[in-house]
Amino acid sequence: MQCKIVPSVCSYCGTGCGILFEVIDGKINSTLPLKTHPVNEGKLCIKGWNLHEHVNSFMRLKKPLVKTSGRFITTEWDEAIGLTADRFSEIIQKYGPDSVGVLVSAKLTNEENYLAQKFARAVIGTNNVDHCARL
């Protein structure tokens, strides 16, 4: 058996509690509060204590899906990315960059949010980028 403890931050509300993932043989077994963390000082709420459960859910998507004649078919990454890139490029060419929008989210890391707005602005060429803080 291999056991490791990995420090991280809870991804539910905006409080940002410090957590430890207990990983046994490559699977997260539990979520524990980080005792020395300046935000939560070793405490967690019911959502935090169960953070790993959504990670382990059998409902997780495991491969990209492409809708063909109204039904989702699993595909390989190269195909899904290629198709997405082609369709966006077509729309941009036909209607201009402002005909495309990007919704980023509070669930993404800073790095991913940075990259997503860079994608909208530099790659698509539009400032149509927003997120769900209003909602």
Place this chain on the structure above:
Amino acid sequence: MAGLAAAFGSGAMTNAIAEIEDAGCIFVIGSNTTACHPLISRRIFRAKEKGARLIVADPRNIQLSRFADVAVQQRLGSDVALLNGMMHIIIKNGWQAKDYIADRTEDYEQLEKTVAAYTPERVQTITGVAPADLKRMAKLYATSQPGSLLYAMGITQHTTGVDNVKSCCNLAMLCGYVGVYGGGVNPLRGQNNVQGACDMGGLPDVFPGYQKVSDPEVVEKFSKAWDRKLSFKPGLTITDMVPAMLAGKLKGLLIIGENPKLSDPDWNHLSHALKNLEFLVVQELFLSETAQVADVVLAAASSAEKEGTFTNTERRCMRIHKAIEPIGQSLPDWEIIRRLSTAMGYKMDYSDPEEIFDEMTALTKSYAGMNYQRLGIDGLQWPCPDHDHPGTPYLHKHQFTRGKGKFHAIEYQDPAELPDEQYPYFLTTGRMFAHFHTGTMTRVSPHLDIEQTTGYVSINPKDAGSLGVKQGDMLVLSSRRGRMEAPARLSESVEPGTLFLPIHFGENPTNVLTNAEAVDPLAKIPEFKVSAVKVEKLTA
């Protein structure tokens, strides 16, 4: 955040979470803190143990109200009148911080003139709060120094959301509580990285670090850094994107980690809009309500499966670490965007998130002093402009980010929709302790699902009695937009004439009832917190 930025020059929680413990008085308005931010409510209880006074103003009788020195239930959407009423009393008794107002703020005279008209009696007719309670609130807040004001969506999700926030800022500045340890105006962010998403430029009018897209120098800087000619034209907000989709102007949409079908203010409206798109792509962990209607769904890895940083509500940027390999063939969102961008002819060749972080800090002053080594476990609070800077626990210490703190004279306005003969009930929406936002994460978590498996509607036992409704009976709620069903939960937490719906449950979507047309003119936040409905018992 537009209200905070207008008053102080910076749209973020002014003080650190830990400082709440050392406040003299805590004023919670429009935040069900024990349910939505439990580890912040812990600081409130610690503060109480140390002798702090607690004021709670919420249209519902929330858990925190039971521990308050003064708790009031203002009528839905009447916050501006309530806050103006408190300021009226503070000024009348001379409790305001006169030197602070003179040295550090501007436009005070207009505020004084405006709030003079908000006598306790007038405020009572608007808010339903008794003059004696209003006086106790004003006195406790102004005289138990320093006062820490906490708010959440109960303040912002209104047509007058920006006015509400500005009024909170007015009250705090009036008492000299901004820029001091233990005080401040503290918006509690609902999602783990809302602050970060805003900081990173996930907004139609700003680049990372709130640098304006309309500023030629800024556009020049980013054009150079990214080697592309960039647009000066501010983009569409999420609330403007929906009509643009309906009008056929917005044709393609990429949604990353969001479920707007449940979080958007108007389900019917949005469903039509999404159908009108030529191409919809969703990056998600699960096949959410929104992912189900997409053309392509890209399987994303969870935050336990990648490196990166989150910035919490107190501006603390902290690292997350990869605990396990991505489930199945899912990929971290940054890797998906990297591949998509490269496939569209803009090569991105980052080998890990640290390279992205370093590129971002080089372009963003408030994060400039941060790197992965410095963040460690505790993280750093922005602004952190250079590598020797220790970070900033509270803002506006010697002066406001914008120079002087600005008072805004605000008049009370009614919500967009008030109950009438046809739709006689107030409806408000919110969250419950075991679930999170649209439920995509918590409802697949067995220990959270078991706490509450279905949606419900809270109704006062008096109203239930007059409708002949028992606990668990199915009710039909309808508004001018649509109708939905949910089982009744009899509860004194809502006043007679008011109903409450939690937002987490896709099969009982609250947003078929709420009003997408009613948005704050500046912040474009929809009025989720107030609509008018009628309610009937479902007969089989």
